[in-house]
Amino acid sequence: MFLIDPALTKLLSLRFRGRVRRLLRTAKSVRGGLFLVLGGIMVLTWLGGMIVPMVMGLHGPRPDPEHLRSIAPGVLLVLCLFTIMRGGEQAIAFSAAEVDWLFAGPFTRRQLLGYKLLVQILGTAATAAFFLIWMAPLATLLVAVYLGTVLALVFLQMVSLAIMQFSQTVEAAAYTRGRKVLLWAILIALALGIGQAALAAQVAAGEDWLAVWRQFQHSTLGTVLLAPFDVFGQAMTAERLWPDFFIWGGLALIMDCALIALVFWLDANFLEVALVASQRRSDLVQRARRGGLSGWSSTVRVKGRLRPFPWMGGAGPIAWRQATSALRQSRQLLFLIIVMGFAISGPMLLGNRQRFLQPAAIGGAAAWITIMMTMMLRLDFRGDLENFDWLKTLPLRSRAVALGELFTPVVLMSLLHWLAIFLLAVGPLGLQAWLLPLALLAPPANALLFGVENFFFLLFPIRTGPGNPFDLQTMGRTIVLTGAKLGILGVCAGLLAAIGGGVYFVTGGSVTAGLFAVCVALVGLAVGAVVAVGWAYERFDVSADLPA
Amino acid sequence: MGLVGPNGAGKTTTLRAIAGIIPPTQGKLSVAGHDVVADPVAAKSALAYVPDDPKLFDTLTAWEHLEFVASAYRVANFEARASYLLAQFELEEKRNTAAQELSRGMRQKVAVCCAYLHDPQAIVFDEPLTGLDPLGIRTLKDSVRQRAAAGAAVIISSHLLELVGDLCTHLLILHRGQRLFVGPLAEARTTFAGHMADASLEEVFFRATSDAPPSAAGS
Numbered sequence: 001m002f003l004i005d006p007a008l009t010k011l012l013s014l015r016f017r018g019r020v021r022r023l024l025r026t027a028k029s030v031r032g033g034l035f036l037v038l039g040g041i042m043v044l045t046w047l048g049g050m051i052v053p054m055v056m057g058l059h060g061p062r063p064d065p066e067h068l069r070s071i072a073p074g075v076l077l078v079l080c081l082f083t084i085m086r087g088g089e090q091a092i093a094f095s096a097a098e099v100d101w102l103f104a105g106p107f108t109r110r111q112l113l114g115y116k117l118l119v120q121i122l123g124t125a126a127t128a129a130f131f132l133i134w135m136a137p138l139a140t141l142l143v144a145v146y147l148g149t150v151l152a153l154v155f156l157q158m159v160s161l162a163i164m165q166f167s168q169t170v171e172a173a174a175y176t177r178g179r180k181v182l183l184w185a186i187l188i189a190l191a192l193g194i195g196q197a198a199l200a201a202q203v204a205a206g207e208d209w210l211a212v213w214r215q216f217q218h219s220t221l222g223t224v225l226l227a228p229f230d231v232f233g234q235a236m237t238a239e240r241l242w243p244d245f246f247i248w249g250g251l252a253l254i255m256d257c258a259l260i261a262l263v264f265w266l267d268a269n270f271l272e273v274a275l276v277a278s279q280r281r282s283d284l285v286q287r288a289r290r291g292g293l294s295g296w297s298s299t300v301r302v303k304g305r306l307r308p309f310p311w312m313g314g315a316g317p318i319a320w321r322q323a324t325s326a327l328r329q330s331r332q333l334l335f336l337i338i339v340m341g342f343a344i345s346g347p348m349l350l351g352n353r354q355r356f357l358q359p360a361a362i363g364g365a366a367a368w369i370t371i372m373m374t375m376m377l378r379l380d381f382r383g384d385l386e387n388f389d390w391l392k393t394l395p396l397r398s399r400a401v402a403l404g405e406l407f408t409p410v411v412l413m414s415l416l417h418w419l420a421i422f423l424l425a426v427g428p429l430g431l432q433a434w435l436l437p438l439a440l441l442a443p444p445a446n447a448l449l450f451g452v453e454n455f456f457f458l459l460f461p462i463r464t465g466p467g468n469p470f471d472l473q474t475m476g477r478t479i480v481l482t483g484a485k486l487g488i489l490g491v492c493a494g495l496l497a498a499i500g501g502g503v504y505f506v507t508g509g510s511v512t513a514g515l516f517a518v519c520v521a522l523v524g525l526a527v528g529a530v531v532a533v534g535w536a537y538e539r540f541d542v543s544a545d546l547p548a
Numbered sequence: 549m550g551l552v553g554p555n556g557a558g559k560t561t562t563l564r565a566i567a568g569i570i571p572p573t574q575g576k577l578s579v580a581g582h583d584v585v586a587d588p589v590a591a592k593s594a595l596a597y598v599p600d601d602p603k604l605f606d607t608l609t610a611w612e613h614l615e616f617v618a619s620a621y622r623v624a625n626f627e628a629r630a631s632y633l634l635a636q637f638e639l640e641e642k643r644n645t646a647a648q649e650l651s652r653g654m655r656q657k658v659a660v661c662c663a664y665l666h667d668p669q670a671i672v673f674d675e676p677l678t679g680l681d682p683l684g685i686r687t688l689k690d691s692v693r694q695r696a697a698a699g700a701a702v703i704i705s706s707h708l709l710e711l712v713g714d715l716c717t718h719l720l721i722l723h724r725g726q727r728l729f730v731g732p733l734a735e736a737r738t739t740f741a742g743h744m745a746d747a748s749l750e751e752v753f754f755r756a757t758s759d760a761p762p763s764a765a766g767s
Contacts, residue, residue: 007620011605014616018607022646096603104567105620106593272571 003264004114005107012118023473031460032473039476046133065140065237072233073226074213076152080229083160092116092161092270093277109271110264116274117161117260124153141238144245148236151252155232158259165266168273228255304328314396318404322379326408336376337416366420373413374449380405381454381537385461388542399534406454406530410446417442437515444519444526451529452488456481458536496521550712550733551705553722554757559705560600562722563672566703567597580669593621596663600674602655604647610634610658611643614665621666633661637687652679660688670701677711689715713749723757 026032094102094116102112128149132142139145216222235252238245304327309316326333384391384405391401421439425431460481462474499521504514551559564570566577568588577584580594604613611630618626634640637657642650650658656679663671673692677685692715696702703720706712712719719736721728729736733749740755741747 005620007616010619011616014608014612015605018605018609018612018646022607097605099569100597100599100603101605101616103569104592104595104597106589107620108589275570 003110004118005111007105008102008107008111008115009118012115012122026473035473035476035480037476038479039473042475042479065239068138068237069230069233070214070217072236073229074217076156076229076232077226080156080159083156084163092164092274094274095278099275099278103271103275110267112274113264113270117263120157121154124157125150128153135236139237141241141245143241144238144249145236147245147249148232148238148252151235151249151256152229152232154256155228155252155259158256158263162259162263162266164273165263165270168270169266231255304330312400312403314394314400315404315407318396318401319407322405322408323411325383326379326412333412336373362424366417370413370417370446370449373416374409374446374453377409377412379408379412380450381533382457388540392542397534398538399531402454402530402534402537406447406450406533409450410443413446413450414443417446437519440519441522444522447526448492448522448529449489451526451533452485454533455529455536456485458533458540461540492525495525549701549703549718549720550716551703551720551722552707552709552712552753553728556724557722558725559722560674563597563599563674563703563705566672567595568592569597593666594669596666596668596671598656598659598663598671598673598676600678601652602659604650604655604658606648607646609644609646610639610650610654610661613647613658613662617662617665623666626665630661630665633664636691637661637684653681653684656680657684660691664691664695668700671695671703673702673704673706675706676704677706677708709749709753719749719752721753721756728756 023036027036092113102115107115128146131149132139132146135145135149136142217226231248231251235245235248238248304324306320306324306327309320309323311317312319381402394401396404418439421435421442425435460477462477496518500514500518503517504510507513551562553559561570565572566579566584568584568591571585577591579591582591582594584591605616608616611634614626614630614633617623618630623629631640634643637660639654639657639661642654647655647658656676660676671692676688676692680688689711692702692704702715704712704715713733717733718731719733720730721736729739731739736749736752736756737744737747740752744751
């Protein structure tokens with residue numbers, strides 16, 4: 001019996017052909033062609049920037065391969081732990097179509113596993129090509145870096161999968177309470193042993209964490225734990241094809257093959273786990289498509305109720321729906337705020353505190369976080385893609401729908417800005433004069449930001465889904481849209497600066513008048529953004545085939 | 549056999565277990581004499597499953613789905629048969645159209661064509677009429693009758709009791725995961741509506757699944 005049924009390899013080739021066909025078909029349109037060309041230029045620029053200096057010997061001094069070799073095993077160990085923590089079931093999650101057609105098809109469990117592993121390995125080969133962009137400047141031998149990375153990534157996935165398979169098998173065997181207790185005791189003893197070794201290494205090396213790491217690396221436990229990862233590190237940093245890469249790469253390949261054989265040999269009944277993982281992944285994609293923050297969690301708590309908003313020409317009910325959605329995803333929202341809070345406060349806590357308290361540094365960090373949050377806080381049209389049929393049937397003016405959709409993210413973002421300004425005022429900065437106008441400008445500025453984001457989304461909609469690293473059109477689309485958004489925001493900023501500056505000079509240097517003029521102009525731009533979003537919503541074609 | 553029951557009764561779960569997608573927690577499932585758990589490949593080779601909302605491979609065309617099924621079920625010289633099925637379900641023009649561009653009803657028809665391609669001994673339909681146009685409904689009903697007459701076992705899960713009454717000779721009623729009844733339709737009538745020999749299937753259903761059937765039922 002074949003490890004992979006010929007029908008499954010046929011399916012892979014048909015799907016590949018289908019992807020290419022789709023790419024070529026969409027490239028025939030002006031928009032698709034433009035995105036494809038731009039994405040291609042971007043990839044060629046990356047590849048050119050990587051290969052040309054290597055060929056012409058223009059690259060600068062490379063890091064010492066020995067140094068890289070000593071770091072690589074540790075990095076791989078950490079990656080391995082992350083992969084294990086993520087759980088092996090991710091590696092065997094099937095798409096909804098695969099579940100319907102393959103699980104019900106005449107295939108053995110091992111054949112399905114073989115198919116999934118082949119898909120994983122092919123995906124890894126593609127992903128490793130992207131790793132090259134960052135790793136090439138460190139590489140002595142490009143082939144060794146690429147193949148070494150492929151082998152290392154396959155190893156990480158197989159370790160995780162083998163552990164999952166093993167735990168399935170053991171779980172089936174360890175059905176008694178006594179056996180489960182014994183299993184946990186072994187795991188705890190192992191964890192304690194590692195902890196003790198790390199502590200001993202720290203005591204011996206003092207506070208220098210790099211020294212602690214070296215000490216651990218040379219301890220018996222460290223040597224044993226890092227030994228398999230060292231093989232991959234040696235393969236990736238090989239300086240010659242023969243003997244270096246052939247020996248280390250060959251060893252790495254043998255280890256990968258052994259793990260794959262182990263995964264097949266264990267032959268655990270993974271289908272149930274795979275089905276649950278597949279369902280979870282499918283749900284996640286659906287939720288991500290629905291948008292908001294629900295794609296981050298498997299549950300939405302139906303707790304809390306908001307009183308209906310005033311009618312506001314029809315915008316009220318739309319805004320109320322999004323606000324209720326935000327309320328019921330408040331945990332995810334809080335998580336997002338905490339992550340962003342750490343992103344901004346981390347450098348302040350760890351770096352030069354005074355330098356990070358300069359207005360320019362705070363402004364830069366605030367702008368970065370605002371842009372990131374604008375992209376992630378999809379409680380507007382972007383999160384309503386699956387509800388457009390329903391939205392379009394509502395007896396409401398398009399501008400009212402646009403206003404309602406933009407209301408919640410703008411209010412949330414402005415509240416966050418006000419909170420940040422308040423914390424800065426009562427905290428490290430003290431009450432500064434420029435904080436008040438900043439607080440006043442926050443709502444119209446946020447309306448403009450979300451307006452621009454939604455405007456381009458409605459003109460060039462895209463479904464959220466699993467990404468494809470070689471999707472040149474999506475890359476091109478991202479470049480074009482980011483450029484267009486930044487261009488519009490840049491023009492708006494220039495206009496505001498001109499108005500503010502003009503009024504400042506006309507009034508004989510009145511800062512208050514200048515700021516007031518900026519505020520009025522910004523409100524005007526925000527209103528214009530709502531009108532533009534309404535127009536884009538009106539011309540949005542629900543029946544159009546949206547790229548996934 | 550018609551499989552009926554209120555929402556959440558376990559109809560789709562039952563069908564997915566028969567199709568080998570989810571394992572049975574207890575009991576034994578056989579398809580054409582093959583145990584679904586012990587000999588899944590043989591059991592699945594004899595079976596075709598058409599889910600409630602068939603998920604097709606987005607980038608594959610209707611014809612490529614048939615090509616894959618032919619390869620999976622080892623159907624030699626499938627082309628003529630596949631062409632006949634596409635013609636039967638009025639999909640000839642959509643033969644080279646990618647699945648993601650097909651309407652809901654067309655996707656359903658592609659799934660049915662794929663199910664028929666390998667001439668299965670047992671066919672399982674989950675709400676087969678969803679999305680089909682009137683002609684598609686008639687074609688599907690006729691094809692089910694033909695398959696059953698040719699000796700295939702057909703299970704249809706549906707809330708459309710008229711469809712079940714029209715096509716099925718046997719009935720399985722599920723309620724909250726429990727089997728309430730299994731047997732010929734006539735027996736279901738005598739069991740649940742004994743005093744009404746000509747009771748409608750709707751009346752039988754309400755009587756079987758509810759202690760207090762609505763007064764309008766069956767009237």
